[in-house]
Amino acid sequence: MKTPYSKPLPVIGERDRAYWEGLREGEVRLLACDDCGHVRYESFSTCPGCGGGRSSRFKASGRGTLWSWARFHKAYFPGFAAEMPYVVAVVALEEGPKVYSNLVETDDVPPLGTPLEAVFEDVAPDVTLLKFRPMRPRNGTDA
Numbered sequence: 001m002k003t004p005y006s007k008p009l010p011v012i013g014e015r016d017r018a019y020w021e022g023l024r025e026g027e028v029r030l031l032a033c034d035d036c037g038h039v040r041y042e043s044f045s046t047c048p049g050c051g052g053g054r055s056s057r058f059k060a061s062g063r064g065t066l067w068s069w070a071r072f073h074k075a076y077f078p079g080f081a082a083e084m085p086y087v088v089a090v091v092a093l094e095e096g097p098k099v100y101s102n103l104v105e106t107d108d109v110p111p112l113g114t115p116l117e118a119v120f121e122d123v124a125p126d127v128t129l130l131k132f133r134p135m136r137p138r139n140g141t142d143a
């Protein structure tokens with residue numbers, strides 16, 4: 001077992017439980033409006049695009065691009081102290097929504113627009129965090 005997780009954990013509610021269960025199973029699950037197709041990340045009760053109340057959850061690609069980032073030099077929570085400074089990234093998912101996350105498996109912050117892919121990090125019995133790493137080449141030609 002790893003040492004206990006010492007950073008803040010999300011409070012999982014009924015409305016976003018399916019999202020967190022998806023991460024637990026290695027999937028990014030988003031909501032798409034049944035009326036206009038607008039894709040959202042949290043389960044708002046109505047669509048911010050058209051106000052419609054019907055939506056369907058679907059498995060997203062897990063891919064996105066680096067949209068913005070900031071490097072934190074102050075440990076606002078003690079659990080982050082050992083990692084100072086650390087980077088918080090905003091990732092634009094392929095389907096549209098943007099999520100706050102951290103970059104892993106990279107020492108430097110890549111340029112904005114860099115393709116990223118999801119990494120699922122189990123941190124507590126019922127919490128898996130969505131993180132991102134630079135997309136790996138898939139065709140093997142540049143090995």
Ligand SMILES: [Zn+2]
Binds near residue numbers: 048052
């Ligand atoms: Zn809509």
